[in-house]
Amino acid sequence: MFSTDRGTYTMTSYQSQLGEGAGIAEELAESQRAISIAEFFEKNKHMLGFDSGARALVTAVKEAVDNSLDACEEAGILPDIYVEIEEAGDYYRLTVEDNGPGITREQLPKVFGKLLYGSRFHKREQNRGQQGIGISAAVLYAQLTSGKPAKITSRTKGGGEAEYFELIIDTDENEPEIDVAESAAWDRPHGTRIELEMEANMRARQQLRDYVQHTAVVNPHARIELREPAGEFKFERATDQLPAETEEIRPHPHGVELGTLLKMLDATDSYSVSGFLQGEFTRVGGTTAEKVIDNFRDRHFGREMAWCPPRAHEAADVEAAVADAVANKGREATAAFAERVAAAAGDRDRIAHHELVAVIDDAAEGIEAEFDTTFGDTVRENAVAAAWKTITADRESDLYAIVDGATTTRKDDAGVRGMAERIAAKFERAEDDRDRLTRATLAEFVRKSAADTAEYDDVTFGETAREKVVDAVWDVMETVPDDPPKVRDVADDRDAASELLEAMRETDIISPPTDCLAPITEDLVLEGLRKEFDADFFAAATRDASVHGGDPFIVEAGIAYGGDLEDGGSIEVMRFANRVPLVYQRGACATTDVVKTINWRNYGLDQPGGTGMPNGPAVVMVHVASTNVPFTSESKDAVANVPEIEDEIELAIREAARDLKSYLNKRRSMEKRRRKQDKLATILPEMAEKLADVTSREELVIGDSLARIMSNVLIDREVEGDTVRLTVENNADTNASPELTDIVSAQPRDTDGASVVEMDDEWFVKWEPTVASGEEAVLEYTVEGDADFDLSVGGVADEKLTVNA
């Protein structure tokens, strides 16, 4: 029922008028007209994400929200989306409202009839729609389970009154129908509201909430509200920056499959394969097209064997043979012709049949001009045949050299000779006199010859040796100049199309452009995580674009750690494809696999056994953006294990994890320091007290000792008359660069190089000294009369600072 072509189910917003989309529709159109759409849906609902009441609700929300987001973004509107789920008797009512551009009556059937009218091709663009079958499936599901129409309210931007529609799909005719259309009152200035009643349940409540929350994380530009029977959630907007607009790109020759290629061949306006390649694919210009076509020729026509022409002194004489073959053309002209052909052929190391034809045509034309005689087709053909016979008279010694060269291990000479002899015989006996054959035929020649050689000469040519011989022979064979078949012939010939596809794949072609992708970007990943998780630390990484098959992709990763995140169990992994959360099939996803293979202990997370899901209060998010995200199955819940993508996922996670590691290390050393400080803060005062006791002396003040003990930066203030002196003593092992800001209530003078700013009768005196380990810096200024001071110090962690000022 479903084609396995990648990305066949695609869609963009239902509010856009583009009719790209579903292969399902196409299949339906081709073969399913006979059965009703209801039946079709029933048969395939597991693939469409409607196999249970719980999942149906999640899928419907997902489709509706994805569509709303796409619609808003395409119109350049910051999305504001409201999702509500209510119990309605035996059913659930799902309402999704957005502030998108709205939809007109004319667009309605196209949008909701997507399942029925698909467009032909997959659109090479990063869009959310790749993930789903579309809102139309939800409409159909709702209608089939509750019998109620979809209720749609919409107001287009600047379009006056809102309109209200009720839409049902006529399952007999397989056509969407608008039952009710009237104007309505609606408070949104523009947007669309869809209301569906369906058989459902809330057993997947957590997935539903996760889906909406995760959507909010990767769409920090959106404001989303979810209201369901057991709770209300608001996800606020964190940025006003809309995702960069993505551009549609043509497919890359390495990224198409046979089915797609056939459709493209069928639909193109191009006449020639070269034009088709250059017109329909990205990164294909004239030169690349020619390379592809040469490879296509090799497959389609085969190559011609180029033989070493006999040298002048050899017995087989091209000149004599040609001279003999030409009759009635005058002695001189004939001799001159034969001589030229022999010379031109003899100039070459090797000559293939089509090259000989060219040589003879060339010579014939020259002679015709010079001698004023006609060398017609028959004469030329005779000459070609005679010369070719001479050239191919001794295929065996030619092949002997090639086979010998290709056989690295010292094969028995008789075996090499036997092999050459047998291959030569096969060329001799071949139907095509031009010694033209495909690689497959050549391989067959070699295979059979090897079998005979093994039998008669008792010399074995193993698979590798045979392969080398085939390579060596194929290498000297020449691509033929025949015109490739025209596009329409290829389109009608599945084998030829397959040959073309192989040729495309074999040819080196630069990677597709990557500007068609819109990553969330590092900053916004951080924003998204920050707004949804109350954590202590956030890290994000956006990789450069890479390519798998013919599709560019970008991987991004983010990590949130600590704070209010739940500790004690596995970390949470959030997976996204083109900004859409993947909720189901976590275990089958490449993302999850990669997270499990990373040694998280290196990055400071607990990982029992050193492999598998790490533990800790952390969330890891991975976003794969691509013009074609490869999924494990049609339900599009899990990213497939494509090595290139896995590598990038790993690199992205590791990049973010490195930041996590240095954060955790720092935190640990600060914790250690704090523990030490705490411990010493209990021990030292006790020590001081005991000492005062034992020695019967006065109580000790130990602040300065404590600062030195803690290797801290110690800041003391001394006021002597009008002079204020701040001493910065660095007891640490490394340089310290504290930023001191003394807020003084009277005007300071002679401020020792400080920057002074006055604000509301307070003077902010600021220094940034760098103090080497074990050194001290003295900062001085004068101030008249009584002044208040308030010193704040930045640039040094609190744990490493003691301020007595």
Added chain:
Amino acid sequence: MSTDTPEADAEAREQLIDLAEEFYDQFASGEVPRMTIPTRTKSNIEYDEDKNVWVYGDRKSTRSAKSVSGAQKLLKSIYAIDFLARQLKENRSSTLRELYYLSESWDLDEAQFNDQDESNQLVEDLEIVSGVTREDFHMRPEESGATLMGPLYLREQTRRGEREIHCQEDVGEGGYQIPNNPDTIEFLDCSDALIVHLKGQPARATRRITKRLHDELDLPVVVFTDGDPWSYRIYGSVAYGSIKSAHLSEYLATPEADFVGIQPEDIVEYDLPTDPLSDSDVNALESELEDPRFQTDYWREQIELQLDIGKKAEQQSLASRGLDFVTDTYLPERLGEMGVV
């Protein structure tokens, strides 16, 4: 080595409080309190030519309050100083083990000792830093059980007054119990050879009385042990001083003491029944080869021989030659060789 007088107590107490004053001053001047003591390892002992004993060398280690463990050590030291000063003031005494248990009663957990080794070591540290011996702190070890037997007539200061004791006639089969502070003994007369039963690695009191017997009664001292590395260390601490208490070597060591055996050479010569050397025996022998106290030709030869034959023998193995072999043959021969008899 000390006498128990009110003046000596006051002196000891003052030394301890001086130490506390030092810490106090360091704190008061904003410095990090610290205590410097000689490094107490075998790599830091050296021979004192004048006194003929091994003492600590110049290497020092500093215990500073910069680290949690250093601060904890110092805190414990100050608590111990407080305790000892009080004990001296009240003219009481206690045992090392009691000090360890006593620390449990201190209100601050950080000041409590983790084990008795720690408290023992701390008292030794205080001895070294203050220059006062632990006996003068009124700290006693537990009885080591070492005894003395022979025609020695002495006068001992006991809690029950002076007693005059003959160490052969006035004692039971077990012999005369060496008191913890042998400096309270006055030797009156000695008519022949004495046996000091060391009971393993000799306690300070045992070594001290041995030294006094040699110094005051002019008795030659010979050490007769098993033929294994641990026994050589026993001889080492009698003759050269121990590493742990090298600061007291002058009072405790008897450099003139000689080693009788069993020597590895004897094992070969008398073909004694043996046990093979264990891994720890071999390690101990190798470590002795690096021990500065054993850097003599004699010891190097003997230890290398023993490593070579890979065997050790007990004193009692001499009985394989007959019960009288020790007294009739071995000792006369050895002591003759050594020029003692």
